[in-house]
Amino acid sequence: MVLSGWHPDAYTFNSLIVGYSRTHQTDAARDLFDKMPLRGFPRDVVSYAAMIEGLCETGRIDEALDLFTKMELSDMHTYAVLVKGLCKAGRGEEALQMLQRMKKLGWRPSTCAYAAVIDLWCREQRVVEAEEMLEEMSDKGLVPSVVTCTAVVNRYCKEGRMSDAVRVFETMKLRWCKPNVWTYNALVWGFCKEGKVHNAMALLNRMRAHGVEPDVVTYNLLIRAQCVYGHIENAFRLLRLMEGDGLAADIYTYNALVDALCKNGRIDQACSLFDSLEGRGIKPNLVTFNSLIGGLCKCDQVDVAWSLLEKMVSAGCTPDTYTYSPFIEYLCKMKGSQEGLSFIDEMLKKSVKLTTINYTIVIDKLFKERNYGLATKIWGQMVSLGCNPDAVTYTTSMRAYCNEGRLIEAKNVVSEMNRSAVTVDTIAYNTLMDGHASIGQTDCAVSILKHMKNVASMPNQFTYLILLRHLVQRRLAEGVPLYVAGLWKTTRLTDIFELFEIMKKNDIIPNTDTYSAILERFSEDGRSKEVTSLVSRMKDDNLSLNEDIYTALVMCLCKSRQYSDAWALLHSMIGCGFVPQLMSYQHLLCGLISEGQAHMAEEIFGNCRWEDYNPDEIVWKVIIDGLIRNGHSDICRDMVSKLEQRNCRPSNQTYAMLAEELSTRG
Numbered sequence: 001m002v003l004s005g006w007h008p009d010a011y012t013f014n015s016l017i018v019g020y021s022r023t024h025q026t027d028a029a030r031d032l033f034d035k036m037p038l039r040g041f042p043r044d045v046v047s048y049a050a051m052i053e054g055l056c057e058t059g060r061i062d063e064a065l066d067l068f069t070k071m072e073l074s075d076m077h078t079y080a081v082l083v084k085g086l087c088k089a090g091r092g093e094e095a096l097q098m099l100q101r102m103k104k105l106g107w108r109p110s111t112c113a114y115a116a117v118i119d120l121w122c123r124e125q126r127v128v129e130a131e132e133m134l135e136e137m138s139d140k141g142l143v144p145s146v147v148t149c150t151a152v153v154n155r156y157c158k159e160g161r162m163s164d165a166v167r168v169f170e171t172m173k174l175r176w177c178k179p180n181v182w183t184y185n186a187l188v189w190g191f192c193k194e195g196k197v198h199n200a201m202a203l204l205n206r207m208r209a210h211g212v213e214p215d216v217v218t219y220n221l222l223i224r225a226q227c228v229y230g231h232i233e234n235a236f237r238l239l240r241l242m243e244g245d246g247l248a249a250d251i252y253t254y255n256a257l258v259d260a261l262c263k264n265g266r267i268d269q270a271c272s273l274f275d276s277l278e279g280r281g282i283k284p285n286l287v288t289f290n291s292l293i294g295g296l297c298k299c300d301q302v303d304v305a306w307s308l309l310e311k312m313v314s315a316g317c318t319p320d321t322y323t324y325s326p327f328i329e330y331l332c333k334m335k336g337s338q339e340g341l342s343f344i345d346e347m348l349k350k351s352v353k354l355t356t357i358n359y360t361i362v363i364d365k366l367f368k369e370r371n372y373g374l375a376t377k378i379w380g381q382m383v384s385l386g387c388n389p390d391a392v393t394y395t396t397s398m399r400a401y402c403n404e405g406r407l408i409e410a411k412n413v414v415s416e417m418n419r420s421a422v423t424v425d426t427i428a429y430n431t432l433m434d435g436h437a438s439i440g441q442t443d444c445a446v447s448i449l450k451h452m453k454n455v456a457s458m459p460n461q462f463t464y465l466i467l468l469r470h471l472v473q474r475r476l477a478e479g480v481p482l483y484v485a486g487l488w489k490t491t492r493l494t495d496i497f498e499l500f501e502i503m504k505k506n507d508i509i510p511n512t513d514t515y516s517a518i519l520e521r522f523s524e525d526g527r528s529k530e531v532t533s534l535v536s537r538m539k540d541d542n543l544s545l546n547e548d549i550y551t552a553l554v555m556c557l558c559k560s561r562q563y564s565d566a567w568a569l570l571h572s573m574i575g576c577g578f579v580p581q582l583m584s585y586q587h588l589l590c591g592l593i594s595e596g597q598a599h600m601a602e603e604i605f606g607n608c609r610w611e612d613y614n615p616d617e618i619v620w621k622v623i624i625d626g627l628i629r630n631g632h633s634d635i636c637r638d639m640v641s642k643l644e645q646r647n648c649r650p651s652n653q654t655y656a657m658l659a660e661e662l663s664t665r666g
Contacts, residue, residue: 010041017047021054029054045071049078056085076102080113087116092124108140115148122155130155131168144176150183157190162199165190178210185217192225196547198582200225201614214245220252227260234620235260237657241616244653249280255287262295270295271304284315290322297326321355328358332365340365341378356387360396367400375400391417395428402435410435425456430463437470445470446499447506461517464499471495488521493530497537510541516548523552526559547578554580558587563595567604579612586626593632605639615648619658628661636662 013036020029033051036043048071055064064085068078079102086095095117102109114137121130130152137144149172156165165187172179184207191200200222207214219242226235235257239249254277261270274292277284289312296305305326312319324347332340340362347354359382366375375397379389394417401410410432417424429452436445445467452459469487472495496518500510515538522530531553538545545553550573557566566588570580585608592601610618619640627636640658643649650658 008039010036010044010047013039013041014044014046014050017054018050021050021057024054024058026054026058026060045075045078049075049081052078052085053081056081056088059089061085061089061091076107076110079107080110083109083113084116087120090120090124092117092120092126095120108142111137111142111144114142115145118144118148119151122151125155125159127152127155127159127161127164131164134168138175146172146177146180146183149176150180150186153183154186157186157193160190160194162187162190162194162196173210179212181207181212181215181218184212184214185221188218188221192221192228195229196579197222197225197229197231198613198617199579201617202579202612204614204616214247216242216247216250216253219245219247220250220256223253224256227256230264231621232257232260232264232266233625234617237616237620237654240653240657241651244651249282251277251282251285251288254282255285255291258288259291262291262298265299267295267299267301284312284317286317286320286323289317290320293323294326297330300330302327302330319352321353321357324352325357325361328361332361337362337365337369337371337374354382354385354387356382356390356393359387360390360393363393364396367396372400388420389422391422391425391428394422395425395431398428398435399431402431402438405435405439407432407435407439407441423456424451426452426458426460426463429457430460430466433463434466437466440470440474442467442470442502443506446502446508449503449508450506459513459517461521464514464517465521467499467502468495471498488525488527491522493533496530496534512538512543512546512549515543516546516552519549520552523556523559526556528556528560528562531556545576547573550576550578551581551584554584555587558584558591561591561595563588563592563597563600566591574609582613582617582621586622589622590626590630590632593627593635594630598632598635602635602638606642610643610646610648613648615643615650616654618643618648619650619654624658624661633662 013032017029017032020026020032029051033043033047036047048067052064052067055061055067064082068074068082071078079098083095083098083102086092086098099109099113099117102113114133118130118133118137121127121133134144134148134152149168153165153168153172156162156168169179169183169187172183184203188200188203191197191203204214204218204222207218219238223235223238223242226232226238239253239257242249242253254273258270258273261267261273270292274284274288277288289308293305293308293312296302296308309319309323312323324343328340328343331343344354344358344362347358359378363375363378363382366372366378379393379397382389382393394413398410398413401407401413414424414428414432417428429448433445433448436442436448449459449463451457452463465487468491472487472490472492475495476490503510503514515534519531519534522534535545535549535553538549550569554566554569554573557563557569566584570584570588573580585605589601589605592598592604623636623639627633627639636658640650
């Protein structure tokens with residue numbers, strides 16, 4: 001332009017500043033911005049806004065704010081850019097102040113400005129404020145995007161607040177925008193994390209009903225959840241559905257399946273699946289190798305594990321701490337701590353980077369061998385190499401002190417964990433509690449419950465098992481052995497009530513979680529009389545039954561063959577807004593048919609709210625795994641017809657599975 005005799009004007013400068021800023025060439029943009037007045041062109045709102053946006057996008061927020069103060073006249077866009085920039089820099093309070101200034105100037109903040117603040121609040125775990133801003137945005141006539149709404153749903157899911165996540169999800173559908181696959185995946189992840197896999201599975205059909213197709217991530221989340229909760233066969237059934245949808249399973253899919261098979265002791269199937277990966281065009285990764293090596297070592301197939309390690313290295317996959325840990329664990333278990341230490345020495349010679357996990361395995365074995373001196377020495381070696389002890393390492397030493405009755409040293413371990421900012425988790429507290437209870441200090445053991453408040457240290461079934469075991473042992477004749485496996489059969493209601501009294505004496509009021517932990521164990525043993533009494537006690541204490549308690553009660557009644565009561569309880573559970581697990585229906589229906597009450601089973605099946613479930617999972621768990629495999633195939637055809645009449649049609653893959661089962665067992 002210049003060579004041709006044309007002179008750039010303010011518009012030319014602004015265009016170039018915008019262009020450089022958008023391509024993150026901020027210094028070039030700033031050079032032009034500074035030259036504008038030298039060429040006789042005043043910088044206007046466009047110049048400032050473009051420059052400020054460029055600085056914000058490249059993280060130079062303080063420069064952007066400084067430039068903003070020099071603007072004679074700012075506009076709404078510039079404010080919105082700064083709000084977004086401040087949020088990106090994690091400076092939420094300043095962003096909020098900027099938003100308030102916009103409102104005072106009479107401007108309605110843009111969708112972009114609101115979205116930035118909402119996203120930041122979600123990242124900073126301030127989800128209630130994020131939802132309030134979502135509502136404010138809506139009240140001002142702005143429609144939040146699916147990305148913004150999904151951020152709020154996702155945050156609620158991560159915090160385990162699924163009822164809130166579902167509420168925002170439903171509001172989103174009614175008032176704002178159509179959820180996408182990411183929104184559904186957030187809910188699937190949340191339900192799976194809470195152990196409500198049947199709720200997550202139900203989303204598969206709802207997605208499709210609203211025109212959203214599940215993707216590989218959806219299936220991987222569901223397959224992993226089925227594996228985690230022990231339903232490996234259903235995980236493989238999901239794999240068939242996934243492939244039927246034209247989706248290719250990836251390494252994450254197969255990692256979940258291989259790991260589940262290994263943990264279930266089905267090592268031959270795990271090896272077979274691993275060997276099939278190459279033919280499927282999938283390259284095993286570190287997680288795949290580690291799962292299989294761990295499974296082989298646990299099944300005492302160490303030679304095969306060594307061969308797999310060699311194959312892993314030759315495939316260009318570098319072993320890590322989790323690769324070597326099963327070998328160390330095996331050597332310590334079968335040959336003692338010295339063999340484990342020799343293996344660690346070999347690792348050091350080969351310049352393998354050791355971690356706390358490797359050392360903790362050997363330290364634990366040394367403590368069990370009562371070789372405290374060498375355990376302390378190895379602990380020091382571990383720290384000198386930059387491997388700081390974690391909660392498991394500390395708990396290992398705490399357990400050793402408790403076993404020796406050295407409770408002062410055990411308490412000192414807890415103090416050291418707090419000083420080192422290591423979370424004292426449930427296992428650590430349970431260990432200390434067991435130490436106190438084992439020498440008759442029941443009050444001290446119960447008082448530890450006061451410290452078990454955060455998510456990582458919530459009391460669990462083992463917490464109450466520890467306390468009850470010592471109370472029951474005290475009641476039994478001296479010298480009478482009490483084994484953990486038979487504890488709940490030996491425990492009486494009077495033992496439970498004694499525990500409650502000790503808790504109250506220490507200012508700890510039994511809550512729903514307390515009852516839930518105890519009721520679940522009584523239910524597993526089918527002790528319906530004790531379960532009924534505890535539920536009455538709960539009601540006297542004005543405590544409501546939660547979903548886990550309802551499920552445990554139904555299973556207990558089925559074990560006691562009180563099927564009418566079980567059905568009444570299921571009905572009550574549904575009335576309280578809970579969705580019963582499909583295993584509850586499986587036990588109830590199979591029990592009724594076995595008792596010659598097929599007519600009642602059919603009637604119950606016909607009256608169930610199957611719309612709340614995934615049709616494929618209904619067939620898998622209730623019809624195939626329940627009715628057919630328990631010899632009741634004659635009734636299943638009618639039940640499938642009832643599902644179809646309710647518009648709960650399973651997939652073609654599931655019909656094929658059903659036909660296979662009927663031909664095999666029918």
